[in-house]
Amino acid sequence: xxxxxxxxxxxxxxxxxxxxxxxxxxxxxxxxxxxxxxxxxxxxxxxxxxxxxxxxxxxxxxxxxxxxxxxxxxxxxxxxxxxxxxxxxxxxxxxxxxxxxxxxxxxxxxxxxxxxxxxxxxxxxxxxxxxxxxxxxxxxxxxxxxxxxxxxxxxxxxxxxxxxxxxxxxxxxxxxxxxxxxxxxxxxxxxxxxxxxxxxxxxxxxxxxxxxxxxxxxxxxxxxxxxxxxxxxxxxxxxxxxxxxxxxxxxxxxxxxxxxxxxxxxxxxxxxxxxxxxxxxxxxxxxxxxxxxxxxxxxxxxxxxxxxxxxx
Amino acid sequence: xxxxxxxxxxxxxxxxxxxxxxxxxxxxxxxxxxxxxxxxxxxxxxxxxxxxxxxxxxxxxxxxxxxxxxxxxxxxxxxxxxxxxxxxxxxxxxxxxxxxxxxxxxxxxxxxxxxxxxxxxxxxxxxxxxxxxxxxxxxxxxxxxxxxxxxxxxxxxxxxxxxxxxxxxxxxxxxxxxxxxxxxxxxxxxxxxxxxxxxxxxxxxxxxxxxxxxxxxxxxxxxxxxxxxxxxxxxxxxxxxxxxxxxxxxxxxxxxxxxxxxxxxxxxxxxxxx
Numbered sequence: 001x002x003x004x005x006x007x008x009x010x011x012x013x014x015x016x017x018x019x020x021x022x023x024x025x026x027x028x029x030x031x032x033x034x035x036x037x038x039x040x041x042x043x044x045x046x047x048x049x050x051x052x053x054x055x056x057x058x059x060x061x062x063x064x065x066x067x068x069x070x071x072x073x074x075x076x077x078x079x080x081x082x083x084x085x086x087x088x089x090x091x092x093x094x095x096x097x098x099x100x101x102x103x104x105x106x107x108x109x110x111x112x113x114x115x116x117x118x119x120x121x122x123x124x125x126x127x128x129x130x131x132x133x134x135x136x137x138x139x140x141x142x143x144x145x146x147x148x149x150x151x152x153x154x155x156x157x158x159x160x161x162x163x164x165x166x167x168x169x170x171x172x173x174x175x176x177x178x179x180x181x182x183x184x185x186x187x188x189x190x191x192x193x194x195x196x197x198x199x200x201x202x203x204x205x206x207x208x209x210x211x212x213x214x215x216x217x218x219x220x221x222x223x224x225x226x227x228x229x230x231x232x233x234x235x236x237x238x239x240x241x242x243x244x245x246x247x248x249x250x251x252x253x254x255x256x257x258x259x260x261x262x263x264x265x266x267x268x269x270x271x272x273x274x275x276x277x278x279x280x281x282x283x284x285x286x287x288x289x290x291x292x293x294x295x296x297x298x299x300x301x302x303x304x305x306x307x308x309x310x311x312x
Numbered sequence: 313x314x315x316x317x318x319x320x321x322x323x324x325x326x327x328x329x330x331x332x333x334x335x336x337x338x339x340x341x342x343x344x345x346x347x348x349x350x351x352x353x354x355x356x357x358x359x360x361x362x363x364x365x366x367x368x369x370x371x372x373x374x375x376x377x378x379x380x381x382x383x384x385x386x387x388x389x390x391x392x393x394x395x396x397x398x399x400x401x402x403x404x405x406x407x408x409x410x411x412x413x414x415x416x417x418x419x420x421x422x423x424x425x426x427x428x429x430x431x432x433x434x435x436x437x438x439x440x441x442x443x444x445x446x447x448x449x450x451x452x453x454x455x456x457x458x459x460x461x462x463x464x465x466x467x468x469x470x471x472x473x474x475x476x477x478x479x480x481x482x483x484x485x486x487x488x489x490x491x492x493x494x495x496x497x498x499x500x501x502x503x504x505x506x507x508x509x510x511x512x513x514x515x516x517x518x519x520x521x522x523x524x525x526x527x528x529x530x531x532x533x534x535x536x537x538x539x540x541x542x543x544x545x546x547x548x549x550x551x552x553x554x555x556x557x558x559x560x561x562x563x564x565x566x567x568x569x570x571x572x573x574x575x576x577x578x579x580x581x582x583x584x585x586x
Contacts, residue, residue, distance in 0.1 A: 002394065004395040004398065004444070005346060005349075005444065006395060006438075007398045007436055010347070013350070028469075028472070031471075032471065038546070040474050041474065041478050041536060041540055042534060044476070044477065044478025044479045045481075045537075046530055047478075047479045048483045048485070048529060049530070050526075051483060052483070053522050053525040053526065055487070062505075062511055101476070102480075105451040106391075107447055108391075110350075111342070111343065112346055170354075172401065194512075195519050198515065199523040206523070207530070
């Protein structure tokens, strides 16, 4: 999951760094003033704990008993967990930044690409993991299911983002990459989900005061909706690239897109995309409709889960 | 196979010329070398000569640092698979920025390796190798606390500096704590791959280990924070970091590194590479 140095072109790596720095600055502000008091020293100590608990390697065949997975192991990331415990995705951004910085000294993830790693695991993982947990909680889904889903999403979305980042640098196949990374991270996400549920329940028993439960209620629905729209829009824009039967044209466009001037690219984008009828726009529209259908099914499932919960 | 924090610290506290160089110089040098290596053109056969020169320089420094050989070997063995994995994929991909391909060989399932792809993969790997060597050099010749202090002297924002100072101070405490937990589990015959217990039970034990680590580090954070408050800590407080002047040896080392990078870059014009 950690991108190594050299596999992302330097100017793209710089863009990811820029995004990461904006989020890191905001997360420091959060630790300093959005909590009741300046909690920076506490988070520094906690980051050390997070680093150490990420060194616990868990054998993959604990989860999926296949002999093929003999030597494979994964470790807990804890982005969703940190965000849910402190009722803020900024906690995940801050803690993961610190952990990734020290990990890069161990050769786990590069220096120039640290921005991309922070973007994937801290920002995408933290934000979408947290807001999907909140959204499910709002729908009165049982907490353990919401926790599991949040943690799972915090593993799978970063993997997809990682494939896209590498693909934009021309160092990773898109379709196969998304397929394999989704399978791998989807499986690891199940483990992350189970562990997150166990850890959350253990913490709430031992130190209920750590968990900022009233924080969930303060999250405005608008924020959750915005996070959902961003996630779905991202997937809707990404999906046609995956679905395209002839990705060469698009790859060509992206190579131009990252090369130099934007004005040129926009006209190129449209000339390349000018497929008779609705073309790509039609595809995007179809995907948006598809996601709407998924949302409806999601709400339906949530409703069933809720009634099942009440009956218990 | 892994490197513990203690091993890292043992190596970084050795005495050698490289260890004695000021941390600021080493951080700066690592950043410059990594950024230079990564920013070399994507497809240029001259990259190899440039990167080879840098790699030779870094390996010379590693030898000068008199680090334990097995330690260095393990560090490379852990780090290399990440970059190698991405590099070996390249011959089978169609990179959008390469206009034409010549097929090198064809495998079943419609896979074909291209000459250009292989070149691109080799360049990626060379860049990665130089980057990882300089990171290993930095982390094994500079202690973590020295790294943080040097980063602060280089002008790291004070909030970040405080976060890293606290983190580095407690890394060892928590890694020992995890070691104790694991030892205690071992004495009770806890085995991750024990088939006689349900898997979910094993997962639960791992979950408890993680939650115990989390709560303990949170509580340590609280205690530390409260004692800092008792001693008058507030948001405007600074962590003191002493002044340290650069010595002539530090400056000359910087000049030498700069010279190597310039030689690598200009070598083509000066006629080094043939």
